[in-house]
Amino acid sequence: MPTARKLNRTLRAFIERQPLFFVATAARDGKVNVSPKGLDSLRILADDRIVWLNLSGSGNETAAHLRDVPRMTLMFAAFEGEPMILRVYGRAQTFHPRDVEWPEHAPRFPDMAGSRQIFDLAIDLVQTSCGTGVPVMNFAGQRGDSELLPFYAEMGEAGVRDYWRRKNVVSIDDRPTGIFGLEDDGD
Numbered sequence: 417m418p419t420a421r422k423l424n425r426t427l428r429a430f431i432e433r434q435p436l437f438f439v440a441t442a443a444r445d446g447k448v449n450v451s452p453k454g455l456d457s458l459r460i461l462a463d464d465r466i467v468w469l470n471l472s473g474s475g476n477e478t479a480a481h482l483r484d485v486p487r488m489t490l491m492f493a494a495f496e497g498e499p500m501i502l503r504v505y506g507r508a509q510t511f512h513p514r515d516v517e518w519p520e521h522a523p524r525f526p527d528m529a530g531s532r533q534i535f536d537l538a539i540d541l542v543q544t545s546c547g548t549g550v551p552v553m554n555f556a557g558q559r560g561d562s563e564l565l566p567f568y569a570e571m572g573e574a575g576v577r578d579y580w581r582r583k584n585v586v587s588i589d590d591r592p593t594g595i596f597g598l599e600d601d602g603d
Contacts, residue, residue, distance in 0.1 A: 420542045422463040423504070427542060430502060431460060431492055435555050439468075439535075440489040441481035441508075446589035449477035455560045459524045464539045466490065466504065467521055471560070472530035472568055472576060472584065476595060479533055480587035482510050483594055488537055496555065499547035506539040514597060530568030530576055532584070532595070 423431070431437075435454060442448040451473075458468040468490075470478065482488065488508040494500045511517040511534045521534045568576055584595045 417543050417545045422539055423460065423542055424463065427502060427544070428460050428463070430494070430500060431458070431466075433497075434492045434494070435558065436493075436495075437468075438491040438493075439478060440491065441478050441485075441487070443481045443484040443587075443589065443591060446587075446591070447477070449475075449481060451478065454558050455528065455564075456526055457528075466537045466539065467524065468535050468537075469522075469525045469528065469531055470533040470535060471528060471564060472532045472579060474583055475588060476532070476580075476584040476593040477587050478535065479510050479593040479595065480589070480591040482508055482535070484591065488535065490537065493550045494547055495550060495553040499550060501545045501547040501550065503543045503545075504537070504539055505541040505543070506537045508535050508537045510535055510594065512595070512597075529565050529571075532580070 437453050437458060438450055439453055440448065440450045453468065453470075455471070457471070458466065460466050478488075486507045486509065488506060490504040492502045511521060513522075513531070517536075518534065521536070522531070525531075571579060580595050584593055586592055
């Protein structure tokens with residue numbers, strides 16, 4: 417498996433063609449989390465840095481895990497064309513809409529209802545593998561455009577914050593996610 421310390425032109429182009437990526441995180445103990453991500457939510461800032469916009473969901477594992485251990489892995493797999501799997505390893509930071517870094521990064525992405533965090537990944541290792549075990553599948557479109565984004569848009573900002581209070585304050589292992597800043601402020 418070829419490895420490198422950063423992306424190159426070929427790997428950047430591969431990432432930019434993928435309509436789907438997976439993010440994996442884990443705290444020191446508890447559950448490992450792997451989540452699929454789509455939409456227009458990822459930007460390559462440099463050969464050693466990626467940022468991605470995280471939308472609201474039924475859990476908030478990535479944010480909780482990064483508060484304990486800041487490691488993250490992104491995985492991209494070719495489901496069409498030439499086979500390849502690309503894993504990008506590094507250390508990540510979490511930025512919320514309340515953070516001073518948010519205005520720097522948020523304009524990089526389309527305005528999407530339910531935007532919850534931006535994760536900033538400093539890459540320390542890049543690894544490719546053949547990907548010949550990955551099935552060939554045709555991309556039909558993003559569900560988020562017709563289902564996820566309208567769901568949060570209909571809630572409105574206050575409804576999304578209420579949803580966060582109910583579903584995003586702690587992880588499945590009862591770890592705080594930092595969604596509202598101080599864990600006891602509730603807002």
